[in-house]
Amino acid sequence: MxxxxxxxxxxxxxxxxxxxxxxxxxxxxxxxxxxxxxxxxxxxxxxxxxxxxxxxxxxxxxxxxxxxxYRVPLRTCLGRLDEENRALIHRRYFREQSIADIAESVGRTNGAVKVALTRVRQKLFKCVSQQLKMSEL
Incomplete structure (x- = not known):
């Protein structure tokens, strides 16, 4: 279909x-x-x-x-991330790499990559929320 x-x-x-x-x-x-x-x-x-x-x-x-x-605010917020965090998001969500593959390629543990992703997602959530509030004004 x-x-x-x-x-x-x-x-x-x-x-x-x-x-x-x-x-x-x-x-x-x-x-x-x-x-x-x-x-x-x-x-x-x-x-x-x-x-x-x-x-x-x-x-x-x-x-x-x-x-x-959400697309425009998310793009803005992604652009504000430092290179390391942007690359992490790109690998996980655009290239759909597994946590294990990312961890291996960057020389970190799976747990460290999970924590880093959680922190980046929290930053993005906060930034997008702020962008949306600003656009409502």
């Missing part, structure tokens, strides 16, 4: 207006793909009916819009 939706998104990319947010456009297409799939497999036993799928997609869209509100 995800692969089919990705193909449809790829085929319809010319219809996307770059002046508008991508997420609502993509979710609209994904919603129609899910509903189409439910319709096409209507006789089969499904775990999700069209009404539930519609409700879930609405909730998910709202949550994604909230997530968009």
């Amino acid at each position: 995800v692969q089919e939706t990705n193909l449809v998104l790829w085929r319809k990319i010319d219809e996307f207006d770059p002046g508008k947010p991508f997420t609502p456009w993509a979710f609209g297409i994904a919603r129609y793909q899910v509903l189409s799939n439910i319709r096409d497999h209507g006789r089969e036993r499904l775990l999700v009916d069209s009404e539930l799928a519609e409700q879930l997609s609405g909730v998910l869209e709202i949550e994604m819009e909230r997530l968009d509100d």
Whole structure:
């Protein structure tokens, strides 16, 4: 289902207006793909009916819009980290390296890497919270 939706998104990319947010456009297409799939497999036993799928997609869209509100402050806060902490975050969350792999590559124990990640996440949380408060003013 995800692969089919990705193909449809790829085929319809010319219809996307770059002046508008991508997420609502993509979710609209994904919603129609899910509903189409439910319709096409209507006789089969499904775990999700069209009404539930519609409700879930609405909730998910709202949550994604909230997530968009965090992106700019998070980028700002990531930019404020020192190089070592930024590299740690990059390895763990962008390259999806395990704690053990990171620890081995930086010559630290797993526990030390976990503590360092916890501290960096706390810094990022505090910074993003402050950025969001400032943007509300």
